[in-house]
Amino acid sequence: MTLLTIDGLQMYYRSDDGYVRAADDINLELESGQTLGLVGESGSGKTTIARSIIRLLPDNAEVIDGSIDFDGTEVTDLSDRELRKQIRWREVSMIPQNAMNGFDPVYTVGQQIVQAIRYHEKETSKREARDRARDLFDELGIEPDRIDDYPHQFSGGMAQRAMIALALCLEPRLILADEPTTALDVVIQDRILQTIKRMQAEIDSAMILITHDISVVSETADRIAVCYGGRIVEQADSATIIKNPRHPYTLGLRNAFPDIGDEDDDLISIPGTPPELVDPGEGCRFAPRCPFAEEECWEETPKPEEYGDGHIVRCHRADEADLLREQATEKATWDGMRDKVRQSISRGED
Amino acid sequence: MGLREYVIRRVFQLILTLWTLVTLLFILFRMVPGDPTSRFVMDYPSDAERQARIEELGLNEPLYIQYIEYMGQLLQGEFGDSAHYRQPVSEIIFPLFLNTIVLMFTALIIAYTVGILFGAAMGWFRGSRFERVGIIATLVARASPEFWIGIILVWIFVFQLGLFPRSGIGGYGGELTMNFVDRYINFDFLRHLILPALTGAIVYLATPALLMRNTMLEVLKADFVEIKQAEGLPERTVLYKHAARNSILPLVTVAAIATGAAMGGSVIIETVFNWPGVGREMVASVSRNDYPVAMAAFLLMGTSVIVMNFVADILYLYLDPRVKYE
Ligand SMILES: Nc1ncnc2c1ncn2[C@@H]1O[C@H](COP(=O)(O)OP(=O)(O)OP(=O)(O)O)[C@@H](O)[C@H]1O
Ligand SMILES: [Mg+2]
Numbered sequence: 001m002t003l004l005t006i007d008g009l010q011m012y013y014r015s016d017d018g019y020v021r022a023a024d025d026i027n028l029e030l031e032s033g034q035t036l037g038l039v040g041e042s043g044s045g046k047t048t049i050a051r052s053i054i055r056l057l058p059d060n061a062e063v064i065d066g067s068i069d070f071d072g073t074e075v076t077d078l079s080d081r082e083l084r085k086q087i088r089w090r091e092v093s094m095i096p097q098n099a100m101n102g103f104d105p106v107y108t109v110g111q112q113i114v115q116a117i118r119y120h121e122k123e124t125s126k127r128e129a130r131d132r133a134r135d136l137f138d139e140l141g142i143e144p145d146r147i148d149d150y151p152h153q154f155s156g157g158m159a160q161r162a163m164i165a166l167a168l169c170l171e172p173r174l175i176l177a178d179e180p181t182t183a184l185d186v187v188i189q190d191r192i193l194q195t196i197k198r199m200q201a202e203i204d205s206a207m208i209l210i211t212h213d214i215s216v217v218s219e220t221a222d223r224i225a226v227c228y229g230g231r232i233v234e235q236a237d238s239a240t241i242i243k244n245p246r247h248p249y250t251l252g253l254r255n256a257f258p259d260i261g262d263e264d265d266d267l268i269s270i271p272g273t274p275p276e277l278v279d280p281g282e283g284c285r286f287a288p289r290c291p292f293a294e295e296e297c298w299e300e301t302p303k304p305e306e307y308g309d310g311h312i313v314r315c316h317r318a319d320e321a322d323l324l325r326e327q328a329t330e331k332a333t334w335d336g337m338r339d340k341v342r343q344s345i346s347r348g349e350d
Numbered sequence: 351m352g353l354r355e356y357v358i359r360r361v362f363q364l365i366l367t368l369w370t371l372v373t374l375l376f377i378l379f380r381m382v383p384g385d386p387t388s389r390f391v392m393d394y395p396s397d398a399e400r401q402a403r404i405e406e407l408g409l410n411e412p413l414y415i416q417y418i419e420y421m422g423q424l425l426q427g428e429f430g431d432s433a434h435y436r437q438p439v440s441e442i443i444f445p446l447f448l449n450t451i452v453l454m455f456t457a458l459i460i461a462y463t464v465g466i467l468f469g470a471a472m473g474w475f476r477g478s479r480f481e482r483v484g485i486i487a488t489l490v491a492r493a494s495p496e497f498w499i500g501i502i503l504v505w506i507f508v509f510q511l512g513l514f515p516r517s518g519i520g521g522y523g524g525e526l527t528m529n530f531v532d533r534y535i536n537f538d539f540l541r542h543l544i545l546p547a548l549t550g551a552i553v554y555l556a557t558p559a560l561l562m563r564n565t566m567l568e569v570l571k572a573d574f575v576e577i578k579q580a581e582g583l584p585e586r587t588v589l590y591k592h593a594a595r596n597s598i599l600p601l602v603t604v605a606a607i608a609t610g611a612a613m614g615g616s617v618i619i620e621t622v623f624n625w626p627g628v629g630r631e632m633v634a635s636v637s638r639n640d641y642p643v644a645m646a647a648f649l650l651m652g653t654s655v656i657v658m659n660f661v662a663d664i665l666y667l668y669l670d671p672r673v674k675y676e
Contacts, residue, residue: 089581101572105670
């Protein structure tokens with residue numbers, strides 16, 4: 001069953017220089033119980049996309065166009081009150097990057113979980129809500145009595161577990177996990193991620209997992225969507241993204257995290273900087289950094305095309321994927337680009 | 351260190367600070383030129399009579415003797431005798447002090463309640479017209495002299511609307527003789543209290559309102575505010591139960607210190623409304639060279655500040671679970 005359908009979403013931020021096109025023509029689908037990985041470099045619009053679903057956006061954010069359908073409800077049409085009562089936390093909860101700051105420091109963690117439960121379930125008694133919080137703690141491997149501790153009394157990993165308890169306390173159907181492990185010690189990152197997966201499976205909720213690191217989602221997600229410059233440039237099931245990507249940016253990302261690439265262990269980074277999102281103009285936003293860019297790429301925005309079974313790519317040269325894939329593993333391909341980027345930068349300075 | 355030792359140590363510091371205050375005040379008042387007899391020359395026609403009065407007041411003794419005697423008195427809760435009233439200072443100053451406390455407390459409670467709620471709302475609706483108008487109104491209130499606000503209120507509520515009495519604290523001028531309950535717990539007193547308290551409230555409002563707005567702006571950047579919104583909690587809950595609750599912490603100190611300072615009384619408000627308080631008396635006693643009364647007034651004021659600082663520290667422990675007693 002399709003839980004979430006985002007169709008042609010344009011979410012821009014107003015700024016003094018004009019609109020920042022943080023989410024531009026976004027199309028996504030998510031089946032219930034599934035995990036979607038949202039990857040891309042910083043500023044590519046991942047957070048913007050995820051938060052649009054619960055409209056948790058700064059004041060200068062503006063939905064220009066598009067629809068967000070959550071299980072038959074058009075979220076963009078809901079009033080603030082309806083959104084709060086029907087969607088937020090009850091249906092869609094989130095796990096932030098830094099759990100320590102996600103709790104209000106002046107209340108105990110238990111008080112905050114109980115508050116969330118009781119706000120949405122008026123019939124639940126305080127006692128029952130507390131018991132539920134304790135059970136969640138137990139399942140997450142925290143001593144249940146610690147619900148009476150204040151957030152600062154928790155270690156980073158434990159605070160993140162407590163945050164998971166908060167996110168799951170209403171058994172939502174979708175969890176937005178925005179880099180849930182980035183703030184943590186590398187050693188426990190994986191464990192926390194496994195915990196999230198386990199709990200997610202238990203309550204059968206879907207998840208959007210945001211990360212910079214494509215290797216994280218390759219194991220965790222059912223589907224992966226790759227963001228670049230406010231657009232989703234490629235999406236498919238995880239295996240396809242890892243094994244048969246078609247977009248040059250995805251190819252580059254794969255190189256940057258060599259532990260998922262198969263034979264080549266060389267770490268090749270993508271030269272250049274993220275695109276300007278104010279007035280980006282026509283054309284593929286990746287073109288300035290793309291070693292395969294042609295005339296057309298600069299002039300015309302590529303439309304999303306499907307290459308079999310939900311594999312959707314925005315690239316004029318996606319047809320030639322086999323060739324590109326081969327060349328992309330060569331360091332020289334990107335190094336050539338590095339020179340071009342350098343030239344264009346120095347040209348710009350003249 | 352446990353909470354207990356922390357409190358004990360702070361109490362010890364408190365006592366030390368108070369002792370320093372008393373000593374400083376004592377030295378200061380012996381250093382100023384003139385004595386209680388030098389003002390009313392006419393009262394003491396002959397030098398001999400004047401000398402007798404000085405001896406009566408104990409001012410001929412060496413300083414250290416005077417100091418020891420003064421400290422001894424203080425420990426018994428006495429401030430000596432007033433040269434002007436020819437009465438024990440404590441009998442004069444404590445009722446006045448109580449009047450001031452009642453007035454200032456009322457003013458501060460109004461100022462901080464309204465200021466905090468209003469400041470929190472200004473921070474929450476940052477960038478709105480509400481915030482802009484709010485800031486201007488607050489600054490105007492802050493920049494206005496107390497007497498001016500007082501006079502305007504009197505003009506409106508006394509002369510135009512005839513709602514409240516012009517001055518005093520009610521009763522029949524025998525304020526000092528009535529007991530606590532009779533003096534304060536009656537409708538007439540309340541009518542007298544409203545205007546001066548309102549004047550004080552307007553003057554004191556700016557600090558909590560602006561400070562609250564500023565800390566709110568900081569707190570609103572914190573992740574938890576967003577999470578609370580994501581939880582679907584109503585705006586009111588997020589604003590007051592979470593954001594404002596966190597922003598209030600720095601205000602506790604300010605409020606406590608402001609309370610301490612306000613307990614010294616507002617000379618101007620007390621004068622405009624002819625409020626028999628310790629601020630008005632402080633000025634009067636200084637101009638009369640009535641040291642014992644003036645010292646007692648200063649001492650009460652300083653003590654209020656010090657004690658309220660202490661209270662602020664202890665309150666902080668309860669309000670912010672993160673504070674470690676060090
Ligand atoms: N309030 C805002 N006003 C204007 N521009 C914004 C605002 N918030 C974000 N942006 C811009 O929108 C773009 C997308 O931001 P977003 O936070 O969605 O990216 P992200 O992919 O989540 O990045 P990161 O990995 O750093 O979290 C960025 O270019 C960012 O600068
Ligand atoms: Mg982000």
